[in-house]
Amino acid sequence: MNNLETICLHGGHTPDSASNARAVPVYRTSSFVFKDTEHAANLFALKELGNIYSRIMNPTQDVLEQRVASLDNGAAALALSSGTSAIFYTVINLCQAGDEIVSANNLYGGSFTQFNDILPQFNIKTNFVDSNDPEKD
Template structure:
């Protein structure tokens, strides 16, 4: 069932989940397993060969995580998602997926301190240069761009400055150069949908609003399906 056009409340409650045919459970079960049964060796070979979609190992995919990924992608207006261990992991993976040693990214200088230090120190150790710019002028992103720039990065509402990031303007600059804009939308889930303004990827720390209680750590990477 498509939830396109449905109210956000409906998407938040139902997207990504169908009631369990075996138990009739309405709530999403927690699948506490690391591995899964295969029908036969041919079925296993098909799954491991990525010829067929299905569960292989929980580090790769878990049915409970899959509901979260689908639900958040639907809420953000994206096409797919990946749940990870933390928001810092989401930030790192989103960059490492597009940049390698010798490449660079251009990032807003207005960032959560943990992300700033991750970019300034950890990515540098991996050979990825991060060029920090003042985000109040979108043209600063273009000025810092060269043929080794692989991504732009920013926070919708940066912690702690809370100055709204010009998503559409920077996304347009990135599109002109073939560069995806990655937006950390931790501070404004549902209230802002960066994909609607041209962002290619969104990241989240689910520890904040999504978890709703600050007792669990998690992260998400969502694909807007609008960038090749």
């Protein structure tokens, strides 16, 4: 699939042979069935890929992540429930204790709190700048 529109519509999903439905099903479930205790143990030990709990992985969310990754020719993508979560995941994966980041000072309140109050608990410092005058001290 190389066409942008095709990827947007069909990326990450193959219709199942039981229904032949073109639309991605919406799985509104929190939990999934395990074949047996060994299967469950393998999933929880990350020895086998599969659905465990919807906050960790959900087939509907998996299709979205595959589509987004395909659009950017990426290896993978991660869909999160909020922008604040996305910001935290980004920073915590790029930074480590002792690092410093630069951010605009005119942020959404939750983002400002995250940078100003939460990240310092991980020894990650944020230097806030005026986005209208970034050279200003």
